Amino acid sequence: MPQDLRSLDAFTDTQRLIVVAAHPDDLETMCGGTIYQLAQRGVEIFSVNCTLGDIGAQDASLNRPTLAAGRLQETDNAAQRLGIRQTFNLGRPDGELLPDLALRAEIARLYRLTQADTLFTFDPFWTGQIHPDHRAAGQAALDAYMPSKMPLYQPAQLNEQGAGLGCLERVFVFSTDRDPNVVVDVTAVYPKKIAATIAHKTQFPEGEANLDWLKEIDHRIGERIGVTYAEQFRQIDVW
Numbered sequence: 001m002p003q004d005l006r007s008l009d010a011f012t013d014t015q016r017l018i019v020v021a022a023h024p025d026d027l028e029t030m031c032g033g034t035i036y037q038l039a040q041r042g043v044e045i046f047s048v049n050c051t052l053g054d055i056g057a058q059d060a061s062l063n064r065p066t067l068a069a070g071r072l073q074e075t076d077n078a079a080q081r082l083g084i085r086q087t088f089n090l091g092r093p094d095g096e097l098l099p100d101l102a103l104r105a106e107i108a109r110l111y112r113l114t115q116a117d118t119l120f121t122f123d124p125f126w127t128g129q130i131h132p133d134h135r136a137a138g139q140a141a142l143d144a145y146m147p148s149k150m151p152l153y154q155p156a157q158l159n160e161q162g163a164g165l166g167c168l169e170r171v172f173v174f175s176t177d178r179d180p181n182v183v184v185d186v187t188a189v190y191p192k193k194i195a196a197t198i199a200h201k202t203q204f205p206e207g208e209a210n211l212d213w214l215k216e217i218d219h220r221i222g223e224r225i226g227v228t229y230a231e232q233f234r235q236i237d238v239w
């Protein structure tokens, strides 16, 4: 392995991890293998999807509330397969996510409630990131980092049971080709990643047969460290 790349040991100090994504199935496809391994190590994992994923269908006759309800159920099924402790959905319409102040506050609230020490989210600065919801989710998640630690920001959030000031210490972005510096071998747990991904039946109705594209991406990343399948992240330095 190249010396500048770290593996699962990048998360040695992680005890509580929050993943901020845009759509149901983002977490599973981007980092499901890493998440499964961290859950196996006893890390408590919280998943946040900003949108309902309610335009995620090619069939225009489907109605959006029905699709949204189905995707919430799929999210829970996938979370069970990966060992995720709790899932949240912020209920925004799919395809229209903006990194506005309201979204920042809702995400900061979850940093405070979960007391997560580590964040995974989309890289909003990768120029190849063409999905606007992915950029927006990543931007809002990074923007919430600092104010969540400040007692005068949205102070009513701190009155909720279990809440405390945000205590994130480590930030990793996924879906990035911008100098990734953490590459995790997920070969041994790849069946778990596939199982969690195909729990999203509305997205992958033919199951694993729909996932050649994903295997290709993960294999290309794996080649960097000489394994069959891997997932990559960039750790952002935060102070």
Ligand SMILES: [Zn+2]
Pocket (backbone or CB within 6 Å): 022, 023, 026, 131, 134
């Ligand atoms: Zn997505």
